[in-house]
């Protein structure tokens with residue numbers, strides 16, 4: 001080896017000078033980026049600095065991690081952003097868009113951070129996060145039945161602020177209070193009021209939005225195509241949602257909640273079979289969903305338990321005869337039911353009953369864990385014999401991780417809205433959707449658990465929707481397919497795009513081409529701009 005001590009020294013000093021010039025270049029890029037932000041926002045450079053966190057800042061990690069709840073995405077190898085920007089005014093967002101384009105950073109926009117695949121805070125190319133947690137203003141206008149809600153507000157905050165002003169107004173959205181309305185409404189938003197009023201995204205009247213040029217638009221100035229696309233097209237593909245104008249809906253002063261548990265020994269199979277064929281036909285005030293999982297049985301073994309969980313828009317006195325007519329097999333009794341205000345029911349179904357209403361305002365997560373979720377839609381009831389086999393599958397290897405199936409019935413208003421009204425296409429003809437939830441507490445079980453979730457999904461193939469096998473974009477699943485790079489074509493992306501959006505995927509791709517032809521707002525499952533070149 002011709003490696004002398006001197007040559008080693010030369011190598012070391014060469015290496016060191018390359019390193020230091022690289023880091024000087026990096027720090028001057030980062031200085032220039034901050035200068036760019038200040039130049040392009042209506043703000044001074046001192047105050048711009050107070051909303052930008054770089055990796056050397058001592059608060060960087062806590063700001064990055066506070067809304068991440070999936071341990072799969074908190075690890076030393078998870079890619080980290082060059083900056084986290086926490087805008088306090090629109091011009092900060094506008095500047096972040098303009099300067100990220102100029103300095104070749106990708107943007108990840110985060111509202112509540114609940115993305116199932118971490119796409120609001122992870123990218124494998126250099127990127128920044130725009131975290132909208134300071135954008136959480138909510139202005140309720142009871143006289144008008146509307147509210148303006150900023151994108152970083154959570155669903156729980158929206159419910160709380162509405163209830164502060166009226167006990168007979170509500171909003172149709174999901175169950176988990178800390179979800180951000182930016183992502184949640186941008187992907188649809190299913191919850192206990194959907195059979196009566198449709199999705200959250202079906203109840204949007206206007207929006208503020210910042211496009212790829214950094215322009216602030218509203219419904220009128222963005223035009224109906226783009227306004228259509230952002231209500232369920234999955235958020236991140238088109239630009240940054242700043243605020244939604246939502247339609248409030250009437251709720252009765254008293255609603256009724258029940259959770260009825262039945263095991264296999266108590267006839268759960270036949271009850272579920274009956275539920276499949278009828279829950280989509282129930283009165284639209286009545287939504288009964290189910291939660292299916294393996295539990296410890298009576299004599300030491302495992303069994304399947306199904307929880308029938310409901311929020312009924314009315315009193316017990318009204319509910320009991322309705323259940324007697326629609327689902328007598330469940331044997332619902334008055335003692336299974338609790339009457340409460342609608343706002344209390346949102347706390348109850350979120351697993352927060354007994355806590356003060358202020359728990360709805362809490363943005364930090366209840367429990368962090370390892371997760372993988374997938375979704376399906378069911379159009380034809382699974383037979384009791386087929387269910388028996390499914391239960392066997394669920395009872396296998398419960399020590400690795402035990403899947404929970406959450407099923408939500410459609411029908412009612414969901415079946416009356418046309419498939420093309422907004423990008424969310426899963427309407428008439430769907431009995432219910434299934435969410436497969438897989439949780440494990442130990443990182444070393446990740447490979448086996450992900451494998452199990454894929455096997456369960458494969459196992460379900462014969463029983464669920466086909467051509468396409470539909471999925472819900474808010475239950476994002478990168479196993480369905482991914483954009484390899486910026487040039488991934490519409491045809492290639494259709495593999496997963498049609499599952500989420502069916503025929504609406506074409507229109508989404510046309511809108512994308514119109515508003516972001518350069519594909520700046522790109523991620524692993526963003527809508528590609530339509531092109532006539534097929535491959």
Ligand SMILES: Cc1cc2nc3c(=O)[nH]c(=O)nc-3n(C[C@H](O)[C@H](O)[C@H](O)COP(=O)(O)OP(=O)(O)OC[C@H]3O[C@@H](n4cnc5c(N)ncnc54)[C@H](O)[C@@H]3O)c2cc1C
Nearest residue numbers: 111112113114115120174175176180182183184190235241
């Ligand atoms: C515990 C839990 C419970 C859930 N329960 C339900 C439920 O009951 N019903 C239901 O329908 N869904 C439910 N979901 C799914 C949820 O709707 C989605 O994860 C939703 O995308 C979360 O929105 P977010 O703002 O919190 O997420 P984020 O992670 O912040 O964002 C999700 C996606 O939207 C993009 N995005 C976020 N904000 C903006 C913005 N302002 N402008 C443009 N793009 C943006 C992000 O870049 C990302 O791609 C649940 C999720 C979890 C983790």
Ligand SMILES: *[C@@H]1O[C@H](CO)[C@@H](O)[C@H](O)[C@H]1NC(C)=O
Nearest residue numbers: 049050051052053057058059
């Ligand atoms: C971290 O960044 C924030 C926001 O820019 C700033 O207010 C704070 O002073 C910084 N802290 C440190 C230790 O650099």
Ligand SMILES: *[C@@H]1O[C@H](CO)[C@@H](O)[C@H](O)[C@H]1NC(C)=O
Nearest residue numbers: 070114115116371372373437
């Ligand atoms: C999967 O769904 C469950 C129940 O809705 C939720 O608690 C969990 O956070 C979800 N998983 C991910 C990856 O977000």
Ligand SMILES: *[C@@H]1O[C@H](CO)[C@@H](O)[C@H](O)[C@H]1NC(C)=O
Nearest residue numbers: 339340341344354355356357
């Ligand atoms: C709602 O819950 C609170 C406790 O959080 C309780 O004091 C109140 O009586 C309940 N109201 C109704 C109408 O359910």
Ligand SMILES: *[C@@H]1O[C@H](CO)[C@@H](O)[C@H](O)[C@H]1NC(C)=O
Nearest residue numbers: 358359362363364365366367
């Ligand atoms: C929010 O919830 C977390 C987890 O339950 C809890 O530790 C925290 O104290 C709560 N914060 C507030 C302000 O209530």
Ligand SMILES: *[C@@H]1O[C@H](CO)[C@@H](O)[C@H](O)[C@H]1NC(C)=O
Nearest residue numbers: 484485486487488489519533
């Ligand atoms: C994408 O296509 C453009 C133009 O055809 C090309 O310049 C670029 O290198 C391609 N990018 C990737 C990542 O393949």
